[in-house]
Amino acid sequence: MSFRDADRAVTVQIGAVILLGFLVISLSLYQATVVPDQNKRIEFEHNQRVQADLQGVRNAILGTAATGSSAPTGVELGTAYPSRVVAVNPAPPSGTLSTTDLGAIEVRNATADDPATPGTDYPETADFWNGSTHSYPTKSLAYQPNYANYGNAPKTIFENGVVFNRFRSGNVTQTGQPVVSGRRISVVALSGDLSRGGTGTLTLDPQPVSVSTRTISVSNTTAGENVSVFLPTRLSADTWKDLLNESGEYDPDANATNGAYVYRVEDRSNGVELYFEAGTTYQLKLSKVGVGANAGDTDPAYLTSAEGLTTSPFEGRTYPFVVEARDKYNNPIGVQVNASANRGTVPPGTVLEPGRYRYEYTAPDSDGPDWVNVSYRSAADGAEYDITDPAFNGSKIENVQYAVMVQGATGGGGGGGGGGVCTVGTNNNPTAFQFNNLDGFNSKPSPDRWDISQVNVQDQDGDNDLSELKFEIADEGGVVRATYTVQISGQQYQDKNLRIDPDDSTYDVQSGEIYTLTATVCDGDGNSRTETRQDSS
Template sequence: MISFPGSSTSVEFDRGQAVVLGAILVFALAVAMLALYQLNAVPQQDRNAEFDAYQGANVDMIELHNELLRTARTGGEGGANVKTGVSYPFRPLSPNPPPGTGSLRLSAPGTVTVSGAVGQSADVADFWDGATVSHETHRAVFTPGYNRLDVPPVVSTGYLAYRQPEENDVVLLTGQSLVRQNRISLILLDGELATASETVALSVDPVSTGQEPVAIVASGAVDPDNDGRPNVVLTLPTDIPADVWETELLAGEENVEAVTDNGDGTVDIRLRGVTDDAAARPVVYELRMAKLELRKRADQAVAPGAAPTYLVATAGDGASILDSQTASLTVQVRDELHNPVTGAEVNFQASASGGDPGDITPQPNVRTDQDGFATVVFDPDEDFEGTVTVDAECESCVGDLAARTTSFTVQVSPGPETAERPPSVEIVDVWRTSGPDDEVDRYTVQATVDDPDGNLVDVTARLASPEIQQNPVDQDDTTSFDKSGDTVTLELVDRSNSINPFPDTPIFTIRVTVQDEAGLFASDTTTVNNVE
C-alpha cells in the first residue's frame, strides 16, 4: 500500500523514527557520561582510596614502632597489624583496577657499631674493653603498590619511623629514641619477613631484653678529628641525610658533638667523652640494647636466642663478717647485649691461704634465675680468721676467661667470746618397774635435759635412803641412760638388802645429775615411796 504525504500512515512512520533516534541519543549520552566518569571520577576515587590506605599504613607503622619500643622495654611479646593493600569502592558499571597490594619486608642487614667506649665497672670492662662493638640489624620497610598514587616507602628502625627520603625530603613520623641526654637505646631487628597482602599481622618477639642499663664511658682514645678530646661514636645504617640527623632529630642534645656522613649508607654520631668545663669529667652513658624478632604471626620464630657471654659480681664483694655469720654472694650472667640470661650455670669456689675456709651452699653449680642472678651463701669455719677469695665462673658463657669469671673478697673476723652456759635437768616422772615378789626394787626415771652449748658428756642417777645420806643405796653407770631429743630415761636398782642396815627403807631419794665438757653441772631430786 502506498501512503501519501498527509496521510495517517506517514504520520505514524515519522513518529517511530523520532522514538528510535531519541533512544539512540540517550544511549550515546549515557555512554559518554560513563566514559567521562571512568576517565575522571573513577581515578580520583581510586586515588582517594589509596591516599586513605597510605595514611592508615603510616599510622600502622607508627604503632609498629611503638610496639618495638614497648617490647624492648618490658620483655613481653608484642604484635601489630599493618595495612599494606587498598580496598577500592564498589562500582557495578565501572571496572576497578587490579589489587593495589604493597609489601612489608625486612631490609638487607646493616651493621650498628659502638666505638671508643669501655665498661665503667671492672667486670663489664673485662668484656667491653674499648674495642669496637658491632651488631647486625634490619629495618622494617613497607613499600606501597598502589595503581594511582606514587608514594615513598615507610620505614621503622626500632628507634625511629619515617617516610623514605625523596630528593632529601624526609617526613619524620616519630621522634628518635636513640640518644636522649646521657641515655643510648639501641634496638636491633632480626627475623625473616617478606610478605605481600592487604593486611599483615605481625608478631614482635623478644630475643634479648633487659630492664637495667650498662654504664659506659669514653675509653680515652685520642680522636684526631676532635682536637684530642675522646668520643663515643655510634655508627648507624640509615638513608636519612646526616644534616637531618644533626639539625632535626638530634637538635638540642648537648652530648652530640657532630653527625657525619660516611658515604656508604651510614652516619657517625659523635658523643662527647668528657664535660666541656675545665674539670673535663668523663660523661657516663647509660646504654640499653635489645634484640627483637619481627615475623608474620602465622610463621615460626627463627632468630637464635642470645648466648650467655659474661658475668658480673652484683652483691657481696668486700663483705666483712664474724666467724659466726654468713655472707651472701650474687652474680649476674649477661649476654653480648648486656641483658640477663636465665638458666646459665655458675660455679663458686672458696679458697684462702692455710686451707679450707668454710662452706658454700648450694653446690656444686647454681643456675641463674629469670633475672640472670645466681646467689650462694658462704659460711666460714668456726676457727677460721682471715681473708677469703670466692671465685665464680660461668661455665656456659662464650666470652673469654676474664669475661666469664669474677671474684669476691670476704673478710672473716673472730666474734666476741661468749660465756659458757650450764646445762639443766628436771625429773618429770618416776615409776616402779619391779613386782612385789622381786628380790630387788627397780625404778625407771624420766627427766628433761637442756644442753645450750651442745657439749653434754654425763648423765648420772643416784638412789639413796634419806636416813643414810652418806651411803648411797645404788648408783647407775653413765651407759645405762637413753637420750631421745631432750628427754633421758634411766633404770635404777635398789640393792639395799645387802648393804643397808635398814632393809625396809620406806622412802628413797632419786637424784639426776648432768655435766658438760666445761665441768658445769646441774641436778634435780625427787622421792619415792618404797613400801607402796
Template sequence: MNFWGDDRGAAIQIGAVILFAFVVIAMASYQATVVPSQNSGVEFNHNQDVQSQMVDLTTGLDASARDGTRGSHAVRLGTTYPSRTFFVNPGPPSGQLRTVESGQIEFENIVVSDSESATVTSYWETAPEPVTTSRLQYVPDYSEYRAAPTTVYEYGALINDNPQGTPTQFVPDGVVDRNEIMLIALRGDVQQASSTTVSVNRRALSSSANTVTIKQGTIRLPTEYPGYWVDQLADRNGIDVAENGDTVEITIRSGETFDLRMARVGVGDVTSVDSGPDERATYVAATDDEAPTVSAEVRDEYNNPVAGATFEYEVDGGPTQSGTTDRNGLAVVDGVSEGETVRIRIGGEDWEEVAIDARANSGGGGGGSNGAYDVVWDTDKIEAENGGVTCDASSCTITDDAGKTFYIFTQPSVDGAAVEYASGNRSVVSFGSSTGTDQNGKDDVDVTVGDNGVTEVFASSGGNGDRLQVTVDVGGTVPGALFPDRFKDQEGGDGDIPPDVPAGTINSPTNMQSEDETFAGLRGSGGNAFSVGTATDTVSSGTYTVEIGYRNNAKQDATVTFTNETGQVLETVNLDDKTETRVTATGTIEVDSETTVYAQYDAQNKNSETDIYYQKLT
C-alpha cells in the same frame, strides 16, 4: 494508482545515536577521571589508617624493649574500593610488610666510667661485640596514590620515606634522650604481602633496666637513611654526629657521659634468632659479696641478664663445680664464709670470670633499710587524692590520662630531706621536681601520665628508697596475649603465689613465656610429686581463653588450677594426654576486675615429669 515519494529524514534514529554517543563519552570520562580520583581518596585514607597501626606497633616494640612485654598487633596491608555497577575498578590495593636486615651496630674506642666494675670495663673497652639489627617496613602497592610513602620502623623511630622528597619523622626516636643512649636491635622475620589484615607478634629477646656509663667512644648505626639521622640527632647535646656511607656515627664528646641501654626485640618469626642462654652469655658482673651467699650476673652483649646459662665456680681454690643462672640471670653460690674467694666464670676471657671476696653480712636484709630513715610510698593517699587511680600496698593502676600527684613519707619524720624520683619507663609515667619533705616528713610530686604500660617507679632519700609498680591502662584495653610474669617452686619465688608449700622445681621457667620449641620442665623431687605455681600480673576484666602447650614425659596426669587474688577458683585444666608429644589444653576464665591470675600445677604421681612449652591468656 500513483504514490507520492517519501522524502522525510530519520530524525529519531539519528538523535538516539547522538544521545548514546554522549552517554558513552560521559561514562568513559567518568571512568577515566572520577573513578581514579575516588580510588585515590580510598587509598590515601587507607594509608593514614595503616600509619596509625604502625604507630601502635612502634609503641609495642618500645614497650618490649623497655619492659620486656609481648603482644600482637594488627596491620591492614590493603583495602577495597567501593563497588560500582557500570564502572570498573582495578584489583584491590595491597601492601607488603617485611623485615630487612640493616647490618651491624658497631662500637669503637669505648671508655666506660670509673664506677663500672672490672669485668664491665674489660668487656666494653676490649671487645664489645657488634650486634645485628633489621628494620621493619610497610610498602604500599596502590593504583592511583603514587605519592604514598614507605613507612619504616628503625631504632625506635617511625619514618615516612617519601618517593618525591626526603624522609620525614612520624614517631620521634629515642636514640639519644638527654644523657641516655637507647639502642633497640630489631630481629626476626616478617614477610607478608596481601590486601588483608595480618597479625604481627612482638616479644622481648633481651631487655632490662641495666645501663653502662660511657664517657668516650663512637657508635655506628647501619641505616638506609644516614642523612635523616644526622639531621635528627644534630641538635642533641654532648655528641657529634656524622654520615659515613650507609652508617651514622655517634661520637661522645670529651667530658660528657651517657648511660647506654640496649635491648633486642623480636618481631614475627624469631626461630632463627632466638639463641639459647649459653650462646647469649657474654660476660659476668659481680652483684653480691655478702656471705653466706654471693652472686654474679651473667649478661649478654646487650648488658642484660641471661637466665638458664651454665657457669662454673670454685670456693677458695676448691674443686670446680657448675650451676645454672636463676630466672634473674644470677649465678648464685651458697654456703660461703667470710674471707673466702669465689670465682665465677663462663669462659676464659678476662670479662668472662669474676673473683668475689666474701665479706661479713651487714645485717638488715628482708627489705630493711641501711639509711638513717625509711622512705615509703603513701599508696592510701595516692588513691584518695587522685581520680582514676586505684592502689594496693605495692602497686597502683591509672585509668585516665589526667595529671596526678604521688605522695611519700619518711619513717621517722625528717624535715627538709631532698627526695629523688625516677621512673623505669618515662614513656609510661614521668615525674616533676620535688621541693623536699615538710616538717611532718611528707613530700609530693607531680606525675605526667603517658602511654599504656607497666613500669616501676622509685623514691629515694637518705640512703634508702621504695619502689612501686605503676600500670597505666587508659581505655581498659586487654592485651592480645598474657604470659606468666612470676614463678614459684621449692627453690624459691614470690610468697603470694600458690601453693603455700611448693614441691618440686620449674626448670627454665621463662620458657613458658613464648610459644616456641623451648619448654619449662616441671619435675618432682625427693619422692614428692611437683606442686608449683605461676602468676600473671595485671589481668584486666574480661573473658579469657586459657591455653597451655605441654608434654607429659612420664605418662602421669597433672592438673592446673587457676585462681584470682581472693582465692576464687576460675578454671581447672587437666593435662591428661599421655602420647608424650606436644599437645594443647584449653579452658575459659572470667575476670570481673583487674587482678593477678595464679596457676597451680599439681602432678598426680611422684614420678612426675611434665614439660610446659607455654601458658597464656588471650
C-alpha cells in the same frame, strides 16, 4: 506512507544514536577521570592509615624491648574500592610488609667505668665493656604499597626506632628518635624474617628476645676516643641532626651544661655515627626484639658481680654475693654457673631469676688471703675456667674472681668491739682523717643484715698509720645490735658492699626501725674520728 513520515522516523533514529554516543562518551570520561580520582583518594586515605599502623608497630616494638610484654598490633596491608554499577574498578589495592637486613648497630669506645671516681667502678663488667666495638645486627621493617592510581605513594619504613616515608624525592620522618635521651642511650635491634603481602589486615606480634632489664654505666677512658654509636640507616646525618634537635639532644658546641650530649653526627658508609661528649658517664640500655619467623635467641657473653663479696670477711663468718650471667645486650640469661673458694666454702647457689644467682661464702677459721672463683664455663674449656685450679683467670669475661683478706675475729657477732685503744664514738684529733665515703647504709629485714655500699677513709696527717675501723649499729633505743672491726693500715682504706650481721644470730632486723650506724677510724698515734649515718629499714 508519505515521505514526511519517513523523514520523521529517520530523525528519531539519528537522535537515539546521538544520545547513545553521549552516554558512551560520558561513561568513558567517568571511567577515565572520575573513577581514578575517587580511587586515588581511597588509596591515599589507606596510605595514611598504614603510616599510622607502622607508628603503632614502632611503639609495640619499643614497648616489648622495655617490658618484655608483647602487644599485637595490626597493619592494614590493602583496602577495597566501592562497588560501581556501570564503571569498572581495578584490582583491590594491596601491599607488602617485609624485613630487610640493615647492617649492624655498633657501640664504640665505651668502657664500664665512671671517670669521676678513682679506680675501676665495675671491674667485672669492664672485662667485657673495655672500649672495644660491640656489634648488634639489625633489620628494617618496610611497607611497600601496590596502588593503581596513587603513583607517588611512599614506602614507609621503620628502622632504629624511627618511622619515615621514603619518596622518590627524599625521606620524611614520621616519628622522633628514641636512641638518645640526655645521658641515656637506648638501642633496640630488630630480628626476624617477615614478608607478607595481600589486601587484608596483618597482625604483628613482636617477640622479646633480650629485654632491656639492665642499664650499665659507660664512658670513654681514652682522650680523643669518644663514646659513639653507629646506626645503619637510609637517613642522612642532616636528618639525624634534625631528629636530635627536635628532642633537644644535639649540642654541636659541646656545651657540658645544657643537658644535650651528642655533639657530632657524621655520614658513614650505609649509616651515620653519633658522637657523645667526653668526660660524661652514660647509661646504656640494649635490647633485641623479633618479628615474624626466626627471631633468634641470645647466648651468654660475660659474667659479672651484681652484689659483691666483702673484701675483709671475718673467720668463720658467712657472707652472700650475687653474680649475673649476661648476654651481649647486658641482660641476664640462664646458664649453669659454678662457684668455689680456695680455703673457705661456697655451697651451691640459689637462682634468683634466670641468669641471676646468689651464693654464700663462709670464710675459713684462719686469717689470711682467700679467693672465690665463679664461672659459667668448665674445666673442660681450660685451666683458666677451672674454679678449683690456681690457674683460674678472673679477667676472662666468663669468670668472676673475688680476692678477700680474712680477718681474725676480734669481737662478738660482726667481729669487733673488744680490746685495743680504738673506742667507738671518740673524736680525738678528727682532722687526722677524712671520710671520703660512708654511703648506702641500708637495713635488710630479709635476710637480717645491714649493708654499706661504700666505705673510703683516708689518713690526713701525713704519717700513713691507719690502724682500725670500727662499726656499731644501734636500734632506736640505743641498744647496739651489731659490731664490726676491720684491721687496716697505710694511707687509705676502701671497701664496697660491706655486709654486717647482728651480734645475736637470733635477732631479727625490724622493718620500720631507724637504725644508727657509728663508724670510728683510729691510727697508730691514738687519733680517732667518728661519723654516723641513719637509715629506716
